[in-house]
Amino acid sequence: MAIGKRRKALESLAGYRPGKAANQAEIEHGIDNAIKLASNENPWGPVPPVADAIAAAIDGVNRYGDHRATPVREAIAGWLDLDVASISTGCGSSGILQQVMLAYVDPGDEVVFPWPSFEIYNIFCNLFDATQVRVDLRDHGFDLDGVAAAVSDRTKVVFLANPNNPTSTAVSTEALASMLAKISDDVMVVVDEAYREFASPSLGDPIADLLPSHPNVIITRTFSKAYGLAGLRTGYAIAHPEVIEDLDRVLLAFSVNNLAQAGAAAAIEHRALAMERVAELVSERDRMVAALASAGWPVPETHTNFILLPTGDKTDDIYLAMERQGVVTRPFGGLGIRVTISTPEENDRWLAAFLNAVGSGA
Template sequence: MIGRVRPAVSNLASYTPGKAAADVEDEHDISNAIKLASNENPWPPVPEVAAAIAAAVTGINRYADNSATDVREAIGGWLGLDPSHITVGCGSSGLLQQLFMAYVDPGDEVVFPYPSFEIYPVFSTLFDAVEVRTPLIDHTFDLDAVADAVTEKTKLIFLATPNNPTGTSISVDDVRVMLSKVRDDVIVVIDEAYREFNDPVFGDPVELQADHPNVVVTRTFSKAFGLAGLRSGYGVCHPDIIRELDKVRLAFSVSNLSQVGMLAAITHEDAAMEKVATLLDERQRCVDALSAAGVAMPPTHSNFIFIPTGDATSDIALAMEKDGIVTRPFPGIGLRVTIGTPEENDRWIESFLSAR
């Protein structure tokens, strides 16, 4: 061991990203493997967005505008909000990290339903927080349990809707009831990474902020807009919270290319949403095929399907991997498969049905 690493870091398992398709091809001596493990958009960004990013490359001898003023104004205009309520992050994961940096001291409690996004326990460990996990009921958040888990020491609550990995959503009305039971000095983060795939019937959590300024909404251009590699996230919250979050963001971490990409993505939103509509059709086609074959699964409102395969999960994932399909297994719990292109979806459905 070189140096005296922090115990929080040495105790943390190294991050294991989803296997790359190329690794699986080498491992099983196959070709034509596909990765459906990271909830990425299967298609490249809208051509005009890609062109804007490419054109901005010659400017990267300069640091980006650290305040991302143009982007905040554009997002504010897009959402009908004052730009003082908008901030940006190096992906929405960057904003989640900033929330920990700004609000969590060692020993503070962080509450989240679990299973949920794997980064919440990772950051809790890294920041020496006490993580308080509440169980899901029928793969859906139990918001009473979340409210009950709050103590004097609670600093943050994380609610991902739609949730990763279950794909289930919670309604703004139900969150409002929960908020009425939670102290207003607890920051409640609504993580909407998959917002564009969600059913609008669940409502817009930004509306909660009028009565509950402790609500932070995080969103991203990674999924629906196909900009995962660019690291482009944004947050909507009270300017007082933004002031603290902006202090702790790594300077210039929202790069000039990322900022140009966000601006172009907003301008060309309609084209991206056409792709989203195709993905939603594909999602329905996959759900129908699985249901027709007797597979039970929670309703998905995201760009992936969660199949509760229980103890068979690892075996099924391995069998699918040998068919060249990389999924995201949660051993003992279930399998999460990202919706891909129509051809990819045909392949994974066929492979899953023969592997189960």
């Protein structure tokens, strides 16, 4: 029985596919002590003063928070030395990306992005009846000339996850500037920097390097990864004030809740502590890259808190073999397995599980 007149877009819309939970893997395989390394989460969570700020805000949850998360915007402005009019906030950086689609994309418009990349781009295109134009990666990295060439007079938005998810690769702001010179200013170009804190500083800063000359650029960032606040869903955008006005017009009411606002503001205040943990994760990432290379498994250059294991057409078998050993990762069929960098103990465990899986011929 059909209930309601469902939109045609939903007929082929699979919806977002989150990483599998550890307890789900335990049930499926009859195992104990599984670990989840499938969603690029911070293994430690927020630093203590941030956790304290979140706990202190609990008494206010009977009231709606500031709709625009003004205290968070002001804290970001002070931190990055920006005008607060250049900052918007949303329910994670994914919420900001949805606001971009709501503000700029009509049915039939084109949205260009490299592929494989963050799967939410594909989902949003289907949801908004937009025409997605995918540009294949080259050696796990962006083909920026190909991206520029794919832009047409029907293109409204270009999405670039830099660093890219799931391949972990990144391009410099100099390379992005060269691409932008070939794209009309009436096309919005979103530089999605969810993993910025884990990337090499030598790549440059799009706030200083791109925004002054390119008012069509939107930079999106999040407190989910580096700051350990994934469960609170707080993201932000940096763009020209007129663009911010557009994004705010489609901001879902009270989308950044009280606890999220308290956590984000405290995370900015105590960011040095979070960056110490980021440095630990980067060190662990580099240790794992070296160990994989020594075992005959070189991986793409990584600028994120995850590694892509290039397992190709054996991806599904190796992924399953690792999961049966209690290590839950994220498979991308035909491409590889994405594994989150975690604590030294968990990293040693997933490395052993991976080498056992490939050694067994999985």
